[in-house]
Amino acid sequence: xxxxxxxxxxxxxxxxxxxxxxxxxxxxxxxxxxxxxxxxxxxxxxxxxxxxxxxxxxxxxxxxxxxxxxxxxxxxxxxxxxxxxxxxxxxxxxxxxxxxxxxx
Amino acid sequence: xxxxxxxxxxxxxxxxxxxxxxxxxxxxxxxxxxxxxxxxxxxxxxxxxxxxxxxxxxxxxxxxxxxxxxxxxxxxxxxxxxxxxxxxxxxxxxxxxxxxxxxxxxxxxxxxxxxxxxxxxxxxxxxxxxxxxxxxxxxxxxxxxxxxxxxxxxxxxxxxxxxxxxxxxxxxxxxxx
Numbered sequence: 563x564x565x566x567x568x569x570x571x572x573x574x575x576x577x578x579x580x581x582x583x584x585x586x587x588x589x590x591x592x593x594x595x596x597x598x599x600x601x602x603x604x605x606x607x608x609x610x611x612x613x614x615x616x617x618x619x620x621x622x623x624x625x626x627x628x629x630x631x632x633x634x635x636x637x638x639x640x641x642x643x644x645x646x647x648x649x650x651x652x653x654x655x656x657x658x659x660x661x662x663x664x665x666x
Numbered sequence: 667x668x669x670x671x672x673x674x675x676x677x678x679x680x681x682x683x684x685x686x687x688x689x690x691x692x693x694x695x696x697x698x699x700x701x702x703x704x705x706x707x708x709x710x711x712x713x714x715x716x717x718x719x720x721x722x723x724x725x726x727x728x729x730x731x732x733x734x735x736x737x738x739x740x741x742x743x744x745x746x747x748x749x750x751x752x753x754x755x756x757x758x759x760x761x762x763x764x765x766x767x768x769x770x771x772x773x774x775x776x777x778x779x780x781x782x783x784x785x786x787x788x789x790x791x792x793x794x795x796x797x798x799x800x801x802x803x804x805x806x807x808x809x810x811x812x813x814x815x816x817x818x819x820x821x822x823x824x825x826x827x828x829x830x831x832x833x834x835x836x837x838x839x840x841x842x843x
Contacts (some may be wrong), residue, residue, distance in 0.1 A: 566675045579676035598677045627714055628793065629783060638796040647716030648680050655678060665707055666784045 569594045572637040580655055584618070587658030591665040595656045597628075607644050610636050624654045681716060689718040689822030689838040696843065699739040699775055699787075705843045706790045713797035720834055721794070722826075724804035729813060731801060731819050733770045736788045742768040788819075795821045802826050802834065 565572050566579075573586045581587055581595075592611060596603045613634040617625045627650050631638050645652035650662050692713045694705045709719045729735040743749040743762040751757050752774075762765065776786070785793060795801065801817060803825045815825060826834070 568675050575676060577676070578678040580678065598675065599680060600682065626783075627797075628710075628785065631793070632783070632785075638793050642797060647682060648714065650714045651678070652680060664783070666710060666782070666790075 566585050576660075580660060581658035582660075584658065587615070592656050592658065598640075599652060599655065601645060601652060601656065603656075604644075610634065610641065610644060610653060611657045613627060614659060618657070622645070622665070624657075624659040624662045626650060626664045627657055628666050630663075681701070687718065687837075691722060691835040691838040691840045692731055693722045693724060693840065693842045694727035694745065695723075695725050697729035697735075697739060699713045699741040699772060701843065702727075702730050702739055702787050703779070703784075705785065705841070706794065707784075708841065709794050709799050710790065710797065713794065713799050718838075719799040720802060720838070721799060722802045722804065722831060722834070723822075724807050725732070728803065728807050728813060730787055731791070731803060731822055732817055733819055734817070736791070736819070737786060738766055739787055740772045743771050744768070791819065791821075802831075804828075804831075 564577075564647040566575050568571075570590045571586075571591075573591070574582045576582050581591075589608075593603060596607070603608065607662060610630065613630065613636070614625055617629070617633065625634065627638055627641055630636050630641060630653070641653070645656075654661050690709070692705045694702070696702065705721065709721055712719050723731050729739055730757075734799055743757055745759075747756070747759065748756040749762065749771075779786070783792070791801065801819065801820070801822045803813075803815075803822050805825050805827045808814065808825045815822065817827075
């Protein structure tokens, strides 16, 4: 684990660049994370990211695409449209959470 | 000021710029509940990684895409020497063919799957199709079982021949399950 400077402050990240401290994240930071991977944030994107944050706070785990659909109510097709190709990883990166650990 | 410089942020590589067109073809040939899942889990996972996925259903695997049957797949401990009891230890083989055992074992497995938040077969296929996966049915199996497109899920792309399958699987990594 190391630190890097994002949105003008020092944050902890893992080797791939995912944030490792839940409380170091805020929406300003998320905006920069999204910019870095070429995701243009819209209100729909924010809805998904906020769900992931709230769900992690509750369960201690990053929601999988399945859970984002079943619990969050965001259809899988929509997730792929908002976060192309690798929705699970991209969503968690922007939300400042670890990659989903579940298989499904 | 000079020693205050920090490293530029590490940005994960999500492979968006990669030119690879990795493709996975999974042949689903089993109609038992426990053997339906390996293909579904792998297909779903691959799609989530941006990999193109084609699922080809043949023989008993047809039950996974036959609308009347896909929610009724069963798991039987018969002939499965790796079957363990919830209390620990192995299930004696002479016990497994007893009436009601398949019903009990199926019920238990469905509960375990549900407890993990993993969807039933029909919903899992819904998710796979929503993620961009495509479903294909085998012509010979359809002919043998006298099944037509009317008996299959609406999202099955078509009933195709072994030769069509060769086109479908060109350049793909293929798994037989």
